[in-house]
Amino acid sequence: IESIFQEKQEGSNLLQGEHFSPVELSSVAHQLDEGERMRMAEGGVTSEDYREFLQQPFGNMDDTGKNNIF
Incomplete structure (x- = not known):
């Protein structure tokens, strides 16, 4: 992999709500x-x-x- 591009997001998240808990997102991040x-x-x-x-x-x-991660 030569490079990874990550675009910084502004404002609300894509799902427009809290559909995942911080614990669930942390688990995904660790995976x-x-x-x-x-x-x-x-x-x-x-x-x-x-x-x-x-x-x-x-x-x-x-x-x-x-x-x-999102």
Whole structure:
């Protein structure tokens, strides 16, 4: 993967309501993080790309608990 584009959303969320709890969204974010880790490991866990990937914070949920998956 050369790059990932994420467009920042302004205003209300796409679903126009609270259809998922923070716990549910957190679970999805953690699943996405694990899936990304597994995909990166396919290139070899000793590769430079994988080591750099592990040094970065996971991006599907930040330290404030804000989910960045939608």
